[in-house]
Amino acid sequence: MTKIDAKILEKASAWLTPIFDTDTQAKVQKLIDTNPKELTESFYTNLAFGTGGMRGVMGPGTNRINKYTLGKNTQGLSNYLKQTYPNASLKVAIAYDCRHNSKSLAQVVANVFSANGIEVYLFSDLRPTPELSFAVKYLDCHCGIVLTASHNPPEYNGYKVYWTDGGQIVPPQDGEIINEINQLDFAQVQFDANDDLIHLVDTDVDEAFINASVANADFKAENKDDLTIVFTSLHGTSITMIPEVLKRAGYNNVHIVEEQATPDGDFPTVVSPNPEEPEALEMALQLAEKTNADIVIGTDPDSDRLGIAVRDLEGNMILLNGNQTMVVMTDFLLQQWKNNDKINGKQFIGSTIVSTPMMTELGNAYGVECKIGLTGFKWIAKMIKDFPALEFIGGGEESFGFMTGDFVRDKDAVTAALLACEIAAQTKANGSSFYASLIDMYVAHGFYKEKLISLVKKGIDGAAEIKQTMIDLRENPLTTIDGSKVVRIEDYQASIMTDMETGTMSEISIPKSNVLIYYTADGTKIAARPSGTEPKIKFYFSVNLPLANKADFAAVENQLDAKIDRIVQEMKLD
Numbered sequence: 001m002t003k004i005d006a007k008i009l010e011k012a013s014a015w016l017t018p019i020f021d022t023d024t025q026a027k028v029q030k031l032i033d034t035n036p037k038e039l040t041e042s043f044y045t046n047l048a049f050g051t052g053g054m055r056g057v058m059g060p061g062t063n064r065i066n067k068y069t070l071g072k073n074t075q076g077l078s079n080y081l082k083q084t085y086p087n088a089s090l091k092v093a094i095a096y097d098c099r100h101n102s103k104s105l106a107q108v109v110a111n112v113f114s115a116n117g118i119e120v121y122l123f124s125d126l127r128p129t130p131e132l133s134f135a136v137k138y139l140d141c142h143c144g145i146v147l148t149a150s151h152n153p154p155e156y157n158g159y160k161v162y163w164t165d166g167g168q169i170v171p172p173q174d175g176e177i178i179n180e181i182n183q184l185d186f187a188q189v190q191f192d193a194n195d196d197l198i199h200l201v202d203t204d205v206d207e208a209f210i211n212a213s214v215a216n217a218d219f220k221a222e223n224k225d226d227l228t229i230v231f232t233s234l235h236g237t238s239i240t241m242i243p244e245v246l247k248r249a250g251y252n253n254v255h256i257v258e259e260q261a262t263p264d265g266d267f268p269t270v271v272s273p274n275p276e277e278p279e280a281l282e283m284a285l286q287l288a289e290k291t292n293a294d295i296v297i298g299t300d301p302d303s304d305r306l307g308i309a310v311r312d313l314e315g316n317m318i319l320l321n322g323n324q325t326m327v328v329m330t331d332f333l334l335q336q337w338k339n340n341d342k343i344n345g346k347q348f349i350g351s352t353i354v355s356t357p358m359m360t361e362l363g364n365a366y367g368v369e370c371k372i373g374l375t376g377f378k379w380i381a382k383m384i385k386d387f388p389a390l391e392f393i394g395g396g397e398e399s400f401g402f403m404t405g406d407f408v409r410d411k412d413a414v415t416a417a418l419l420a421c422e423i424a425a426q427t428k429a430n431g432s433s434f435y436a437s438l439i440d441m442y443v444a445h446g447f448y449k450e451k452l453i454s455l456v457k458k459g460i461d462g463a464a465e466i467k468q469t470m471i472d473l474r475e476n477p478l479t480t481i482d483g484s485k486v487v488r489i490e491d492y493q494a495s496i497m498t499d500m501e502t503g504t505m506s507e508i509s510i511p512k513s514n515v516l517i518y519y520t521a522d523g524t525k526i527a528a529r530p531s532g533t534e535p536k537i538k539f540y541f542s543v544n545l546p547l548a549n550k551a552d553f554a555a556v557e558n559q560l561d562a563k564i565d566r567i568v569q570e571m572k573l574d
Contacts, residue, residue, distance in 0.1 A: 004032070008043050012032055012061070015060060015068075016029060024060050024066070027060045031061075039061075041460065042060060042061025042064050044063060046062045046182070047062070047069055049177075053158055053159055053160030054073070054158055054159045054160070055152055058100065058157050065156070067108050068189070070109055073159060073181055074113060074145075074189075075116070075184055075188060075190060076180040076181030076182075076184055077180070078112065079116075079180050080176065080177050082116075084142075085142060090119065091119045091120075091121065091140065091141040092118055092121070092141050092145065093121045093122075093135045093136050093139055093143075094106050094120060094145045095126075095127045095132035096123065096126055097127075097146070097147065097237050098126050098236050098264060098301055099156070102148065102265070103126070105147050110122045110193070111193035112189060112190060114193045115192050115193055115194055117194070118197065119199070121135070121139050121141065122199070123135075123200070125202065125240075126240065127240060128237045128304070128414055129160070129302040129410060130209075130410055130412035131209045131241065133409050133410040133412075134212065135209070137164075139201070142163075143162060143163055145161060145162070146159075150302055150304065150305070151272060151275075151300040151301060152533070154266050161174075165385050165409055167381025167382060167384070167410065168376075168378035168410065170378050206240075206241070210244060210245055210248060213415040214245060216404050218418060219336055219422050221421075221422045222425065223425060223428070224249075224250045224251050226425070227251065227294050227295070227421060227424055228253045228255070228292060228294050229251060229253060230256075230285075230287050230296045231243065231255070231256050231284075231296075231298075232256070232257035233263075233303070234260050234273040234300065235262065235263055235265075235267045235269070235270075235301065236263060236299060236301035236302060237263065238303035238417075242303070242417050245417070246421060257287055269283060274300055274305070275305055275400055276322065276400050281309060284297075284298055284309070294310065294424055294433075295309070295310050296308065296317065299417070300413070304401060304411040305399065305401055305411065306417060308320050311433060311434075313436065313553075320438075321400075321450060321452075322355075322397065322398040322400040323358070324438055325396075325400070325402065326402055327358050328423060328441070329423065332419070333349075333393050333404065333419075334349070338366060343366060346389065346390055347391045347392075348368060348370065348383070348391075348392060348393070349369075349394060349395045350373065351371075351395055352374060352375050352397040353373070353374060353510070353515060354375055355396070355397050355398040357542060357544070358441075358448040369390075375513070376532070377403065377409075392406045396411070398450065398540065402416040402419070403416075404419050423437070439547075439553050443547050443548070446546055447557070449542070449543055452538060453539045453541075453573050454537075455539075455573070456535060463535070466530045469528070470514060470530065474491065477489055478518055479500075480520075481520050481524055481570065482524065482563060482566050484524060486518050487500050487501055487520060488519040489518055490515075490516070491516055492508060492510060493513065495509075514529065515528070516529075523544050524541075524542070524543050524567070525540075526539065527539070528540075543560050543563050543564055545560060
């Protein structure tokens with residue numbers, strides 16, 4: 001039998017004490033007796049905050065999502081809130097998604113907050129994550145928590161923390177909270193609820209959120225009844241909100257994928273409930289063919305990511321990637337602002353360092369600044385907070401997230417779904433289409449083509465492999481890519497940009513992150529980044545060529561696809 005490391009055994013043995021309930025003690029003892037590998041995975045580290053909060057596999061242990069790890073987080077956060085707002089009557093909002101144990105874990109979190117004298121507004125049932133972001137500001141709360149693991153597999157759950165502006169916590173605040181958590185013992189967690197301080201919320205916040213979504217994304221498109229929509233919630237929370245938002249905005253021709261409409265943490269009809277994965281939208285695409293739909297919309301379990309399929313120039317349904325959706329939505333919003341003479345140099349759009357460079361081209365075309373931040377919508381929310389004199393028009397990231405206006409401070413598939421339908425309806429009414437408008441943008445700004453490759457590396461060994469890959473890319477940098485010289489390298493961990501032609505180094509002002517980006521003489525961009533929430537290392541590719549006219553679209557796309565394929569083979573990532 002595999003020998004258990006002494007430090008692991010010591011950490012695990014602490015969970016055999018009366019501080020922990022008998023069921024937890026029994027599960028830990030069973031791991032000690034029968035599964036040393038799983039025991040090690042469960043206790044070798046503490047769960048940490050990543051790009052999208054804290055996510056992990058559910059089960060006993062310090063490296064797992066359970067009553068005690070979330071209780072300790074909440075106790076530390078309670079202490080931090082009291083230190084930050086010493087004389088305030090503290091209030092928090094809590095929401096949860098469709099995952100196993102989300103409701104019970106949300107109740108645990110509410111209990112701990114209330115036990116610390118903090119007033120709690122707990123949603124009575126599952127709700128989309130963007131509604132929690134909205135609720136924090138709407139209810140005038142000091143922070144918010146949502147229990148979700150986004151699109152991770154069924155065995156995962158998670159814990160995302162939002163602050164008073166409705167945006168997720170960012171450094172240095174997240175580090176300060178983690179330090180407070182790490183000073184605690186599990187025995188210090190107060191689990192005994194003060195029920196008088198826990199209030200259930202539902203329809204009032206729902207109505208306010210629906211009204212705000214419609215106000216921010218309904219641009220009075222013509223002939224809405226002519227647009228046929230297929231929608232799937234992929235067993236997630238968006239079923240509670242998107243159909244109603246579309247209805248309120250005047251869309252009546254909506255076909256729901258009924259087999260995926262019931263919230264279910266097992267996600268039984270898909271391999272992964274992630275609209276980034278083509279397989280996840282397969283049933284929706286089948287329904288689209290039956291109904292001759294113009295657009296397919298699918299969301300992830302907590303309804304912050306949005307996947308879209310539309311008809312191409314030949315009338316075939318085609319899945320768009322996150323970059324394509326983002327640039328069409330952003331261009332539409334910029335055009336609306338321009339048409340209404342609202343652009344005066346005091347607006348901005350937002351994107352991320354691994355998203356398409358086309359966002360910057362769009363900003364330049366409309367005379368609007370495009371601010372670029374790290375991966376994760378918390379950084380776009382921070383832009384809004386850091387520049388209160390500027391108006392935020394909209395923005396997104398390649399991973400199928402978009403935000404319209406600033407009433408929500410996180411990616412918002414609810415409002416983005418309505419915006420997508422507005423674009424589809426308006427372009428159809430004008431004799432064009434969502435897809436045709438994308439090609440028009442390529443003609444105007446250049447044809448940018450992106451691809452993402454994610455390599456899954458699970459467990460301790462996987463984490464070590466990911467770490468070594470990043471070390472190799474830094475210590476032995478590529479000098480050419482597909483025959484084009486590397487002219488610039490941005491290392492966000494070292495905060496250094498290196499001009500490879502002159503050797504000149506300059507400081508990167510964006511906060512540190514484990515991201516490395518190569519740029520070549522022909523405009524190619526390649527980014528490498530370990531995921532902050534999943535056991536993956538991600539490689540982002542962006543290549544571009546001019547597109548003289550629509551007639552050349554297919555030929556130029558083939559050239560760009562072939563170029564990406566050559567690069568993938570060259571880097572041995574296929």
